[in-house]
Amino acid sequence: MLAAILIVILICFSIVIFFGAPYLPTLKKEKLAAIELLDLKKGELLLELGSGDGRMLKEMAKKEVFCVGYELNPILVLISRLICWPQRKFVTIKWANFWTEEFPDANGIYVFLLDRYMEKLNKKILNREKKVPLKLVSYAFKVPKKKYVQKKGALFLYQY
Numbered sequence: 001m002l003a004a005i006l007i008v009i010l011i012c013f014s015i016v017i018f019f020g021a022p023y024l025p026t027l028k029k030e031k032l033a034a035i036e037l038l039d040l041k042k043g044e045l046l047l048e049l050g051s052g053d054g055r056m057l058k059e060m061a062k063k064e065v066f067c068v069g070y071e072l073n074p075i076l077v078l079i080s081r082l083i084c085w086p087q088r089k090f091v092t093i094k095w096a097n098f099w100t101e102e103f104p105d106a107n108g109i110y111v112f113l114l115d116r117y118m119e120k121l122n123k124k125i126l127n128r129e130k131k132v133p134l135k136l137v138s139y140a141f142k143v144p145k146k147k148y149v150q151k152k153g154a155l156f157l158y159q160y
């Protein structure tokens with residue numbers, strides 16, 4: 001029984017590598033710096049692509065920013081929904097592959113992906129139906145051939 005549970009957990013955490021970055025959470029200092037860079041206001045909308053354990057969503061929701069997190073790992077979906085339960089009015093966590101989702105009109109996107117996904121992400125953002133102004137903050141990885149407007153440590157802010 002224990003072995004079966006461990007295998008399921010292992011599958012949940014490893015299968016995501018076929019679709020995006022494996023789970024590695026943003027640390028507190030970087031999380032706070034990303035929030036500062038995004039500079040979203042009360043009532044605005046943040047998307048987090050690969051929302052992990054929900055720590056970023058929770059912090060943003062405390063500022064009354066509406067948040068949608070997309071997460072493929074069902075264990076992390078469950079954990080993040082629990083973590084964000086007190087902020088549930090502001091937080092939606094979708095068990096979904098963000099590559100196949102149509103994004104709502106958001107004011108900001110936060111990602112911690114891998115280098116090889118950044119160009120694909122850039123195209124997905126550029127192909128949005130409505131081109132409302134959007135800030136992207138990426139942890140650790142730059143968007144190829146696009147100039148960032150600000151850099152804080154390993155965080156890059158882009159404007160679309």
Ligand SMILES: C[S@@+](CC[C@H](N)C(=O)[O-])C[C@H]1O[C@@H](n2cnc3c(N)ncnc32)[C@H](O)[C@@H]1O
Binds near residue numbers: 050
């Ligand atoms: C590097 S972690 C970052 C987690 C969180 N954003 C943070 O910064 O703390 C990447 C997360 O994206 C999720 N993920 C990877 N590819 C995905 C995809 N295509 N759709 C949804 N989630 C994905 C992983 O399960 C993992 O939780």
